[in-house]
Amino acid sequence: MPASTETEFLVETQFAAFPALALDCGVVLHDVQVAYETYGTLNASASNAILVLHAFSGDAHAAGVSKENGQPGWWSEMIGPGRAFDTDRYFVISSNVLGGCRGTTGPGSLDPATGRPYAMNFPVITISDMVRLQKLLIEHLGISRLLAVAGGSMGGMQALEWTVSYPEMVAAAIPIAATSRHSAQQIAFNEVGRQAVMSDPDWNEGNYYDGPPPRRGLAVARMVGHITYMSDASMRQKFGRRLRDKDAFGFDFSVDFEVESYLRYRGSQFVNRFDANSYLYITKAMDYFDLSAGRPSLASAFNCPDTRFLVLSFTSDWLYPTYQSLETVAALRSRNIDVAFCELTSQYGHDAFLLETKEQSEMIAGFLARVSSERDQAQPRRPEASEPVNLALSTRPDYAMIADLVEPGSRVLDLGCGEGELLAALRAQKQVDARGVEIDPAKVGRAIARGVSAYQSDIDHGLADYPDQTFDFVILSQTLQETRYPLAVLREMLRVGKRAIIAFPNFGHWTTRVSHLLSGRAPRTRLFPHEWHESPNLHFLTIKDFIGLCRKENWIIERQAFFRGKREVRSGANLLAEVAVFSIRAGR
Amino acid sequence: MPASTETEFLVETQFAAFPALALDCGVVLHDVQVAYETYGTLNASASNAILVLHAFSGDAHAAGVSKENGQPGWWSEMIGPGRAFDTDRYFVISSNVLGGCRGTTGPGSLDPATGRPYAMNFPVITISDMVRLQKLLIEHLGISRLLAVAGGSMGGMQALEWTVSYPEMVAAAIPIAATSRHSAQQIAFNEVGRQAVMSDPDWNEGNYYDGPPPRRGLAVARMVGHITYMSDASMRQKFGRRLRDKDAFGFDFSVDFEVESYLRYRGSQFVNRFDANSYLYITKAMDYFDLSAGRPSLASAFNCPDTRFLVLSFTSDWLYPTYQSLETVAALRSRNIDVAFCELTSQYGHDAFLLETKEQSEMIAGFLARVSSERDQAQPRRPEASEPVNLALSTRPDYAMIADLVEPGSRVLDLGCGEGELLAALRAQKQVDARGVEIDPAKVGRAIARGVSAYQSDIDHGLADYPDQTFDFVILSQTLQETRYPLAVLREMLRVGKRAIIAFPNFGHWTTRVSHLLSGRAPRTRLFPHEWHESPNLHFLTIKDFIGLCRKENWIIERQAFFRGKREVRSGANLLAEVAVFSIRAGR
Numbered sequence A, B: 001m002p003a004s005t006e007t008e009f010l011v012e013t014q015f016a017a018f019p020a021l022a023l024d025c026g027v028v029l030h031d032v033q034v035a036y037e038t039y040g041t042l043n044a045s046a047s048n049a050i051l052v053l054h055a056f057s058g059d060a061h062a063a064g065v066s067k068e069n070g071q072p073g074w075w076s077e078m079i080g081p082g083r084a085f086d087t088d089r090y091f092v093i094s095s096n097v098l099g100g101c102r103g104t105t106g107p108g109s110l111d112p113a114t115g116r117p118y119a120m121n122f123p124v125i126t127i128s129d130m131v132r133l134q135k136l137l138i139e140h141l142g143i144s145r146l147l148a149v150a151g152g153s154m155g156g157m158q159a160l161e162w163t164v165s166y167p168e169m170v171a172a173a174i175p176i177a178a179t180s181r182h183s184a185q186q187i188a189f190n191e192v193g194r195q196a197v198m199s200d201p202d203w204n205e206g207n208y209y210d211g212p213p214p215r216r217g218l219a220v221a222r223m224v225g226h227i228t229y230m231s232d233a234s235m236r237q238k239f240g241r242r243l244r245d246k247d248a249f250g251f252d253f254s255v256d257f258e259v260e261s262y263l264r265y266r267g268s269q270f271v272n273r274f275d276a277n278s279y280l281y282i283t284k285a286m287d288y289f290d291l292s293a294g295r296p297s298l299a300s301a302f303n304c305p306d307t308r309f310l311v312l313s314f315t316s317d318w319l320y321p322t323y324q325s326l327e328t329v330a331a332l333r334s335r336n337i338d339v340a341f342c343e344l345t346s347q348y349g350h351d352a353f354l355l356e357t358k359e360q361s362e363m364i365a366g367f368l369a370r371v372s373s374e375r376d377q378a379q380p381r382r383p384e385a386s387e388p389v390n391l392a393l394s395t396r397p398d399y400a401m402i403a404d405l406v407e408p409g410s411r412v413l414d415l416g417c418g419e420g421e422l423l424a425a426l427r428a429q430k431q432v433d434a435r436g437v438e439i440d441p442a443k444v445g446r447a448i449a450r451g452v453s454a455y456q457s458d459i460d461h462g463l464a465d466y467p468d469q470t471f472d473f474v475i476l477s478q479t480l481q482e483t484r485y486p487l488a489v490l491r492e493m494l495r496v497g498k499r500a501i502i503a504f505p506n507f508g509h510w511t512t513r514v515s516h517l518l519s520g521r522a523p524r525t526r527l528f529p530h531e532w533h534e535s536p537n538l539h540f541l542t543i544k545d546f547i548g549l550c551r552k553e554n555w556i557i558e559r560q561a562f563f564r565g566k567r568e569v570r571s572g573a574n575l576l577a578e579v580a581v582f583s584i585r586a587g588r
Helices: A127-140 A154-165 A184-199 A201-206 A215-229 A232-238 A258-273 A276-288 A322-334 A349-355 A357-375 A397-405 A421-430 A441-449 A486-496 A510-519 A543-553 B127-140 B154-165 B184-199 B201-206 B215-229 B232-238 B258-273 B276-288 B322-334 B349-355 B357-375 B397-405 B421-430 B441-449 B486-496 B510-519 B543-553
Strands: A014-022 A028-039 A049-053 A091-095 A148-152 A172-176 A308-314 A339-344 A411-415 A433-438 A453-456 A471-477 A497-505 A555-564 A579-586 B014-022 B028-039 B049-053 B091-095 B148-152 B172-176 B308-314 B339-344 B411-415 B433-438 B453-456 B471-477 B497-505 B555-564 B579-586
Touching: A014 A127, A028 A127, A049 A127, A049 A154, A091 A127, A127 A154, A127 A276, A148 A154, A148 A357, A154 A172, A154 A276, A172 A357, A184 A201, A184 A215, A184 A276, A184 B215, A184 B232, A184 B258, A201 A215, A201 A276, A215 A258, A215 A276, A215 A349, A215 B184, A232 A258, A232 A349, A232 B184, A258 B184, A308 A322, A308 A349, A308 A357, A322 A339, A339 A357, A339 A441, A349 A357, A357 A441, A397 A421, A397 A471, A397 A497, A397 A555, A397 A579, A411 A421, A411 A486, A421 A433, A433 A441, A441 A453, A471 A486, A486 A497, A486 A543, A486 A579, A543 A555, A543 A579, B014 B127, B028 B127, B049 B127, B049 B154, B091 B127, B127 B154, B127 B276, B148 B154, B148 B357, B154 B172, B154 B276, B172 B357, B184 B201, B184 B215, B184 B276, B201 B215, B201 B276, B215 B258, B215 B276, B215 B349, B232 B258, B232 B349, B308 B322, B308 B349, B308 B357, B322 B339, B339 B357, B339 B441, B349 B357, B357 B441, B397 B421, B397 B471, B397 B497, B397 B555, B397 B579, B411 B421, B411 B486, B421 B433, B433 B441, B441 B453, B471 B486, B486 B497, B486 B543, B486 B579, B543 B555, B543 B579
Parallel strands: A049 A091, A049 A148, A148 A172, A172 A308, A308 A339, A339 A453, A411 A433, A411 A471, A433 A453, A471 A497, B049 B091, B049 B148, B148 B172, B172 B308, B308 B339, B339 B453, B411 B433, B411 B471, B433 B453, B471 B497
Antiparallel strands: A014 A028, A028 A091, A497 A579, A555 A579, B014 B028, B028 B091, B497 B579, B555 B579
């Protein structure tokens, strides 16, 4: 999804005001103003609106070029004509958060009761309060249901809060590099930042609006923040141990290293665009964030069966690590909510959600296309990028057989789904509810871009979150021999699915056996073409092995079919078949 | 190695003074004092001395109970009678570093030239300066060569500096959770701490010795430090999102969470025992640390062919991550220096070097026993804990054959060395120079505890650092079939070794083949006892496969032997042998 080469569109921040906002702390805030921008056009049915949500220090200016100062938005590469959030199709809204300092009411705003800045009299707010204000804005814009809410970091936390607070108002959510609850380490880093601000005598208990702001404290806080936004690897790459404007150590406490110079600069610059009290309030809101609080579990927070999720994280993000995204994903899957997940490979750390726009764009575009087509209640849209595979013509003989076994409109999980070809075809031809599991992040990305709900995991561990009997069919095609613990995988398939469809190459094929007997070598045939030392297969099994296992495990074989090339083998399968396909279910 | 239950021994900090110390920055420091403690007794030949080196905020009080205040030392569990650093056998020395504030000359000391504290007139020091002062102390104590230098974090950096600055003076080094050069991220965290201190108006350009110290700035610096010393997981475990003395959020900026309380307390306490200017100078010394600086490579820094290394790191340490220890290990291996390495599994983050004493103790005790026995130039000491395996009686028929192939006094590398049984036996019976590679950290730990130089890595990647033809024999016993890329492994074996000895189970054995043919199942025999779905084997090969590969790769088979049970098979081996042993070398 290349960024448009046209001249960037000009945008202007707008403002809306609301008489009152009830907060979680019990206080009612009066005369609340919201700064926001919109991109694209709201359609007649007001069904194409997407709310994008900024991170900690962001603002309403997410896209285009500011009329005021010519600056691009913080997600300009993602929002615009032909981009991930395609303004030719969607109406995109971005607003500054409650408690902020960029146009929306915050501690630096005038308290209507006193005519002076709130300062520390501003009530302590929550992520849920921020979202409550956003809801007022959305309704003010004439929108009753959002096509999607999307954001990274604190923006992702708001997106999740939307699905919990107003599940009926969001068709889809895209939380990126986010969490459902702040961890002790995240609280700790925020607390350090707050202490740095509050330790600065210029902070003056928050009453600095008539004098110098706490520049030094806020700068130190921001320096800590910048370290956590990058990764060890990206800092090594960007700065290494390079010195700043010198050839040798200064043996003093001025700047020696590039990284020191960068941090000092970023710290000092931040003071010019951010209010120290907003720093305190917004970090506190993040620390309070815990969707599981007051509930029996995180899963119980998500009462949004029809909302589609795309959850993204990044390998090198140690501030909002992947395990936190997986907590959210696991909770959603345990409620059987449709969630695609991919951990993108990136060196950029937490900043990746702002920097890795290409892969994110492809996935988000595909995901939004699926969601909007589903919402239009039309036939599931055929993905634009690639036509679904014609299964009858596929080079994979097992695909046609599998398609034959799957009932129309059923719920299907494909293990090792690759780029989602089979699932896309089943969706198009049999209108199934299609989910996939795939370990390769690049393939997961392409599957999601194709509109398939794929989940990045290895098959040995990928099913644990699903409740029993979630699917009608669980498919494992040509992958069993590559799993590390095939028996455990088969058992899991029959736990989460009513039926399991398994296709595998038959190690009992006569060429394999005769080759082994006569050659005295590890068999090497058309079916098992690899030299013994380069095979990806971890296990070898024959048709007879599989049937024996079914008997032992009390699994009932409902259908079986065996193939040599594309021809079905009717008898002597263990000797003659190259590929076997079984449909099994658990016995009583 | 359980801690002694006897009453802890009392210790007193002692002091030594030196007239002058030339520093890396060019300045000569006069009237330098060192605070130090010793534990145990120096032997007549002064050959049992071990220098332990403290981390950033540590001091000379490493062990025993302080006569002054009754406090235990920072490594009390590791140093004492019967402990890792066994004071019944070794003479252990610990000193406060140059630039410190615990008895050794630092910025808070009186400048003899002015009679006032140095403050920021103290010269900027380096890790190498610290070590130079330690060398004066060691010589003052009548020691010309240390049995070992050991320490964690900055202590490990000093240990490494010792081997580079004074290679002839150290028989062994134990750098734990350390690095050979500070990374951009490490510099960044230190710089934040320094900026926090220097931003506090009470710092007053360092001139606070007559007034209040920069309490708030130093506390913020220490808070950042504490986060980096722990891990995300250990903070989650220790604090989670638990509130401090309240049932609900306070909706204010006092303490809500336990973790906030902990950090504030630790920050405020630190001010009572640490000098803010020492904070600046010591962090700067760490940031300047780079053993590769001014050299063509890190490897070229290590001119200590006879020094033995034990390098330890911890899985959850993200401040001094394992990759940094591996950089050091790779440099040492590329110089063919004897280095054992283990990444210990721990949740404690960087603090693990102070907390995970049990496993560290076992390894350090075994390592020191080996080093001191080698130093005594006696017959290599038999390990105390476990007698070497009698190879003739071993349950592994291939062991005796391998032992027969290995020449006395040769250099041997054992891939997949397990707990080091074979290597320990070869060392005892054939006086070989024994190194091992093993992936399981628990086994690596036991091998090191047994005095074997084991290196934790998988075999598929474990040989890359070694120069060509480093070893006389590289052994791969019963592991080839479990490697992912066996051909690459075999090629690497013949690159780093003059000869490779390979033992493997023969998939060509007649029972295997007949079983496959007749049963139509994946073969399951005495030799391959696993069901197809639970085998650890990733590849299957026959004797004929292996001979074919040797021919193709132009490897010369010098010796071969085949076994059924413990009996050698003289003919029809591919059909009749269960285990094959080959000794091969590369062809011209």
